[in-house]
Amino acid sequence: MRMKAFLAGAAGAAFLAGAAYAETIRIGASLPITGGLSVSGEKHKRGYELCNKLINEKGGLLGKQVELIVSDNRSDPATAINQYERFINVDKVDAVYGTFSSRLTFPVGNVLSKYNMVHPIPSGGALRIYTQGHKNLFYFQVNAAEYTGKDVVAVIKEQIAADQAPKSVAVVHADDFFANAIAAGLLGQKVIDPANDKEVADLSPGYLADAGIKIVMEEKWPEEGFNDWLNLANSIKRSGAEMIIGLTASAEEAVQLTRALKTVGAAPKLVYLSQGAQTEFIDGVGKESAEGVLIHTTWHKDVNFEGTLAGKPFNNADFVAAFEKEYGLEPDEDSAIPFAVCQGIEQAIIGAGSTDNAKMGEWLNARTKDDPVRTVLGRFSWDDVGLPEDKRHIMTQWQGGEMKFVYPTGEFEGVVQLAYPKAGF
DSSP: OHHHHHHHHHHHHHHHHHHHHHTEEEEEEEEOSSSTTHHHHHHHHHHHHHHHHHHHHTTOBTTBEEEEEEEEOTTOHHHHHHHHHHHHHTSOOSEEOOOBSHHHHHHHHHHHHHTTOOEEESBOOOGGGGGSOOSSEEEOSSSOGGGHHHHHHHHHHHHSOTTTSOOEEEEEEESSHHHHHHHHHHHTOEEEETTTTEEEEEOTTOHHHHTTOEEEEEEEEOSSSOOOHHHHHHHHHHHTOSEEEEEOSSHHHHHHHHHHHHHHTOOOSEEEESSOOSHHHHHHHOHHHHTTEEEEESOOTTSOOEEEETTEEEEHHHHHHHHHHHHSSOOOHHHHHHHHHHHHHHHHHHHHTSOOHHHHHHHHHTOOSSSOEEETTEEEOBOTTSOBSSOOOEEEEEETTEEEEEESTTTSTTOOOOOOSOOOO
8 A cells, every 4th residue: 555655646746747847848958067168158058047037027938937957067078968868858858958169069969869859059160060960950150160261351351451461370279179160261171070081061272371361380289288378379479470360169268378479479460369259358368468359259249139039029239238137247149149049949939839849940940031030149040951041250359448340341330440450469
């Protein structure tokens, strides 16, 4: 009798738990809250949490409240894989949000594809992610990282007179999915899928060669544990390069590289970093060293992007105001991007009228330039592999302690002239 009572109690508890889940829409996100990617991971968490809080305050989704489950993957790919498995098989989530970084997104893609889940990607730009044949990938940035160099070079061509433009460049980068991807486009390399050694893309001659900029140095540092920044900076200085390109895996690496360049007295005409739009960068290096540094981004607080939330207009200025009210500070792109992912999934659920991932995927795949997903990052529709269509990076530059956008010209209000040449560090 006791055993029967226990079983009945367990079954009842399971039933009640299932009933409770039925009253909410559950969404899981594995993020690097600790470990080497923790700064961006924590900011991604804030973006997801704020968006879901606002949705719930406005009545929820399909008449239900949204329950967000965030797990810390400690910046470890194997942990991220296990957490998405748990979300699907144990937590019984209705949908997921993607993680941060190509390093984590690449393996997670296999898990979500196996379970036919919609995979909205906030920060995973390596082209190899999108050439594995997975369905229902949706990247919420601009394009694959390999193509970032197109916009970097466009700034030089459009805003610097040909006889004044840098003629030589030192390219240094982390041995990281994201950094290697940007380097491949700039240097004109082939992109190879490591799973089958298949050539994904041939990017020759490369954006730098196409712009007539000679590569006088290229060096790669290890993915983890690198601390020989002064020797690297000295090598860059000795190269005599008029332009420095630093492709880092994190904002902290961008800080370390910039500090080292200042210490050795490097004096390039132009510096482009793949990270550094975050407040942690200028706080870490100071206004003088940051001055003139060019950085690509997907988002800027002053761009007038028009989105929706809970079926009503919700623009970029609304996001900035809500973020400042919630957290007491300005957001940066590491919070804006996941907020946009949340907007996209909300619109997919509303559009599909269901949390059925197949229907959500169909709805997202049916978006067009004239009928897009609308977010604080602008409008989104995607090609056959999940890369956004018709979008360009916002090229920003630190000027007077503020991030100003210098490209694309003629598209946004507030675009300013590129400050050139850089006045040292």
